[in-house]
Amino acid sequence: MDEMHRAELTDAALVYDLRGRGESVVLIHHGAGLDWFAPLCEEPALASRFSLLRYHRVGYGRSSKLAGPLTFQQESNTFRALMRHLGIQRTHIVGHSASACICLQIALDVPEIVHSVAVLEPALMVVPSPPEVPRALELFRAGDRLAAVETFLRGTCGSQARAVLENALPDAFQQALTDADTFFGHELPALRQWVFGPAEARRITQPVLAVVGEHSDARFHQRQELLIEWLPVVEPYLLSNAGHLLHLENGRELAQGLANFFARHPIGEPAS
Secondary structure, three states: OOOOEEEEOOOOEEEEEEEOOOEEEEEEOOOOOOOOOOOHHHOHHHHOOEEEEEEOOOOOOOOOOOOOOOOHHHHHHHHHHHHHHHOOOOEEEEEEOHHHHHHHHHHHHOOOOEEEEEEEOOOOOOOOOOOHHHHHHHHHHOOOHHHHHHHHHHHHHOOOHHHHHHHHOOOHHHHHHHOHHHHHHHHHHHHHHOOOOHHHHHOOOOOEEEEEEOOOOHHHHHHHHHHHHHOOOEEEEEEOOOOOOHHHHOHHHHHHHHHHHHHHOOOOOOOO
């Protein structure tokens, strides 16, 4: 993050970047992708119209280390505390893959703050992950962090994932290695324990944008179909010329799609 700030909360200290003016949008990072949202925040469709907040979650980057197990409910608590610290009363939220699942949990736990939700290919466990994901966990537990990260990225993001990442963010792969302990040791196990199905989805009354990439694995398309079936207020969005690394492969179109979605559901109006 270029302009870092530090929020000292009761249970954690978070590094964050806040820029721009307009309605609040909070972009919550995937465990393996600390700063993957950074290029998206430079896209004019978002940067010129919204106040954009990114933060390093507990256990990642320069924020506090984990003091206990990572749970999605604790992610909601930390989100609420950060919003209060920054004086943000209402916001749109965006998440990708595992963090899209965290966003769904935050929408359930903190509805008084979350106005709308954009989920970029959430890793819903009702649709099994590709075999590379459990293999990556095995490699991590065996002590091979490099192979674990490479295997995970190949399985979820495609054979060219590392090249795409390093072209967009030169330090992205190294950062994923640095954060591997939290991601493989805590976040993926928490994701596997997370419960989300039709009953939970029906409780999310905020508008949800369910994004899937045109070239993404069929599993992500299946997950989008489930969200369309389950959620009360949901809009599907197909991002052209992109796979699971949506915002790094076609950030300009995604930024416009997000901006249009937020404009259709302005914070000045109550969520449906």
